[in-house]
Amino acid sequence: MAVIQEQCSESQEAVVLPLILPQLRAKYDLSKRADTIPQSYAQMGGEELDRRIAAARATLGERLVILGHHYQRDEIIKYADFRGDSFKLAQQAAMRPQADYIVFCGVHFMAESADILSGPHQKVVLPNPAAGCSMADMANIAEVEECWEMLHELLGDDAGLIPITYMNSAANLKAFCGRNGGIVCTSSNAPAVIKWAFMQGKRVLFFPDEHLGRNTALRYGITEEQMAVWNPKNPMAADDADEEIERAKIILWKGYCSTHMRFSVQQIEKARADYPAIKILVHPECRREVVDAADFYGSTEYIIQQIEQAPAGSQWGVATEINLVHRLAQAHPEQFIFCLDPIVCPCSTMYRIHPAYLAWVLEALVEGEVINQVRVDEETAHWARVALERMLAVH
Numbered sequence: 196m197a198v199i200q201e202q203c204s205e206s207q208e209a210v211v212l213p214l215i216l217p218q219l220r221a222k223y224d225l226s227k228r229a230d231t232i233p234q235s236y237a238q239m240g241g242e243e244l245d246r247r248i249a250a251a252r253a254t255l256g257e258r259l260v261i262l263g264h265h266y267q268r269d270e271i272i273k274y275a276d277f278r279g280d281s282f283k284l285a286q287q288a289a290m291r292p293q294a295d296y297i298v299f300c301g302v303h304f305m306a307e308s309a310d311i312l313s314g315p316h317q318k319v320v321l322p323n324p325a326a327g328c329s330m331a332d333m334a335n336i337a338e339v340e341e342c343w344e345m346l347h348e349l350l351g352d353d354a355g356l357i358p359i360t361y362m363n364s365a366a367n368l369k370a371f372c373g374r375n376g377g378i379v380c381t382s383s384n385a386p387a388v389i390k391w392a393f394m395q396g397k398r399v400l401f402f403p404d405e406h407l408g409r410n411t412a413l414r415y416g417i418t419e420e421q422m423a424v425w426n427p428k429n430p431m432a433a434d435d436a437d438e439e440i441e442r443a444k445i446i447l448w449k450g451y452c453s454t455h456m457r458f459s460v461q462q463i464e465k466a467r468a469d470y471p472a473i474k475i476l477v478h479p480e481c482r483r484e485v486v487d488a489a490d491f492y493g494s495t496e497y498i499i500q501q502i503e504q505a506p507a508g509s510q511w512g513v514a515t516e517i518n519l520v521h522r523l524a525q526a527h528p529e530q531f532i533f534c535l536d537p538i539v540c541p542c543s544t545m546y547r548i549h550p551a552y553l554a555w556v557l558e559a560l561v562e563g564e565v566i567n568q569v570r571v572d573e574e575t576a577h578w579a580r581v582a583l584e585r586m587l588a589v590h
Contacts, residue, residue, distance in 0.1 A: 232323075236551045241270070244550040248274060251557035259560065260294040261553075262287065262309070264301035265495050266516040266545045271300050271553060280495045281305040282362050282381050285312045288319075296320060296560050299569075300548045302328045306569040307366040311576045311583070319569045320560070322552035326545065328363055330480075333450035334403035336367045338427040342448075343375070345430065346400065349440055355397030359388060361404050363452075366571045366579050368402070373578035378585040382479050382494035385411040391589045393444075400425075402448030406455070410479045410486050412445045424449050455480035458514040462535040463488045466512040475535070476501055477514035485514060495519065502527060516545075 239247075252259060252274065262284040263275025272278060277287040281301060285308040288297045297319045299306040306321040313319060339358075347354050358377035360368045369379050376395065380388035389411050392399045401408035405424060412422060423443035426432065433439065440446065458481050466473050476498055477489040486492045491501060498515055505511070507529035513520045514535045524532040559566045571579070 232551060232555050236555045239551060239554070241550070244554045247554045248550065248557060251554070251561050254561050255296065255557070257293050258295045259298065259557070260288060260291045260296070261298045262300060264305065264545060265499075265519045265522075267300050267548060268518055268546065269522070270550050271548055272518075272522070274553065275300060280381065280383075281308060283496070285309045288313050288317075292317075296565070298322065298553070298556060298560075300553065302326045302331075302545055303569065304328055304331045304363060304365055307571050308362070308369075308579075308583075310569050310571045311366060311369075311579050318565050320556050320565065321567050321569050322556045323547045323549070324567050324569075326547040330403055330450050330452045331363050331365055334360075334364060334368060334427070334448050336365070336371060339368060339371055339402060342400070342425055342427060342430065343371075346440065346446065349437060350398075353397075356400055357392040357396040357398070358400045358402075359392055359408075360402055360582070361385075361407060364403055366575050369582045370575045370578035373581035373583075373585075377582060378589070379579075379582045380586060382407060383496055384586065384589060385479070386414055387589050388586060389415050389445075391585075398443065399445045400448075401445055403450035404452065404480055405447045405449055406451055406482055407479050408445060408447040409483055410481075410492070412447075413483070417444050421445065422447055452480040454516050455514065456482070457536045457538070458482075458485050460484050460488045462514075462537070463512065466535060470510050470512070470531070473510045473512050475512045475514070477535075481514055489514070499523065502530065502532065505530060518545075 260276050261274050263272045263278050264284065265278060265280060277284055279287065281304070284299070284301065284305065288309045289312040292314055295317060297309050297313055297317055299309050299319060299321055303321060303324070303326060306319050310319040343358070346356060350356070358372045358375050359380055360372050360377070362379055362381045372378055378388055378392065385407060389399065409422060421442065421444040423439045423446050425446050426449045430436070455478055458477065463475050463485065466475065474491065475489040477485055477492045478495065478498065479486060479492050495515065498513065502511060502523050510531040512533060512535045517534050517536070520532065520534040556566045
């Protein structure tokens with residue numbers, strides 16, 4: 196069986212590999228971009244990049260560990276010493292104390308977590324500093340602190356608010372949770388973390404992903420009527436905003452993953468019509484109606500486990516990032532696996548880690564130069580670690 200898929204504009208190479216040619220520098224002012232690289236690397240062919248990356252890895256040996264997130268392209272993931280989700284990779288980096296350099300092929304918040312959990316002698320490098328996360332950027336520390344103050348002014352001493360930040364957030368938001376009795380969660384342990392939070396207080400402020408928060412809260416038994424959505428751009432716009440917040444058990448930040456928002460109930464209905472034996476497997480960052488229409492939902496690791504444990508002949512329509520789905524399909528030819536979104540669209544920020552950036556930073560490390568290092572200041576790292584340790588203690 197074959198599923199024909201189209202290419203989306205976000206995956207085009209020109210978007211993620213800016214060429215620093217003199218005639219383009221003036222036109223686009225690329226000299227001010229964070230993701231510029233030397234022209235020689237930008238113009239290298241795939242074979243030469245492969246050769247140079249392999250040579251640099253061999254030279255650095257055990258002093259280097261390369262981490263590759265599940266959503267990375269194949270041209271990058273093949274060099275990863277470890278593959279996994281964001282928190283799993285940060286933990287694996289911490290278990291390699293002999294490595295002086297941790298090159299994180301992921302996005303910025305992941306590299307921050309690796310820096311927080313790694314040793315003081317270790318340097319964390321993000322090959323392309325422009326590899327961010329649009330969802331993580333939807334909640335910044337100023338907006339969260341303003342929200343916190345407004346909620347306490349409205350709810351008073353009886354607020355009983357516990358902040359929970361998703362792993363997909365900046366280090367200073369994890370630190371905010373650490374300082375304020377809160378915690379971090381992953382898509383795997385979100386149900387257990389929500390349960391923990393309600394043992395500590397009366398209400399939860401969940402950021403930055405509205406949909407993971409809603410799907411997890413529903414699973415815990417909280418109804419839609421007991422939820423409120425906080426729009427940081429206009430938080431009290433509704434006439435009954437005060438009453439809505441006062442009756443809410445969980446306040447959901449208005450944020451989302453652009454990749455998982457691409458999936459719809461219509462895609463599920465079409466898959467079921469085309470393949471009657473299909474099983475639908477989705478990520479909890481999808482909208483509620485998509486999760487409700489699925490057969491199974493869970494974290495990236497859960498999705499991988501479900502497919503790895505399935506018998507030959509199984510059919511899966513999967514709602515998560517395309518690189519991971521393609522890799523699962525290649526690893527399990529005995530099953531029929533396809534992405535529910537007919538438009539092939541990788542995570543556009545993850546896609547910014549191009550082999551040219553990896554070659555550049557690795558060859559610099561060979562020469563003793565650390566390019567694009569990610570550093571988290573000591574105080575932020577301390578309180579972020581407090582929130583992460585609370586998460587690790589939750590079962």
